[in-house]
Amino acid sequence: MREIRREDDGALLGFLRPVDGGWEPLTVFGYPLGEPRSEEDAFEEVHRSGLELLMRRWEFLEDGEWYRCEILEANAEEVRVRPADYRYPHNVYALTLERPGPATFRPE
Missing domain, CATH: 2.30.30 (SH3 type barrels.)
Structure with missing residues (x-):
């Protein structure tokens, strides 16, 4: 798994997990943020909703x-x-x- 951190303060936003030719975006506790996709799209999903989802x-x-x-x-x-x-x-x-x-x- 690859950690995704915020650039400015290093806060952990979530993870990317390689799966069948794609990447699955995950929360900090490994909950799926959606279907596997390209590495770039999965990275963007973690940045967009990784922490926001925790506040719901x-x-x-x-x-x-x-x-x-x-x-x-x-x-x-x-x-x-x-x-x-x-x-x-x-x-x-x-x-x-x-x-x-x-x-x-x-x-x-």
Whole structure:
């Protein structure tokens, strides 16, 4: 995987992963930002939406139910979220999701 960083301050924006003759743009925690494409287009996608997507509301899957949440922290290994759904049955401030993918974590 290739790290993509912002030029001015070195902040990690996401990654590019080579796949079948193209490049898949990924968030800082490895979530796909779309279909594989040319390296240049994937690079632009990470710059355009890599960090912006982290500021949106997300949903996580627990016991067969999807619950709204906000991302507090994210890195290559895990994402720390705060449940933001009145239906969530547990009284917790934050949860840590290890390497969440589309099957268990998605943008709202």
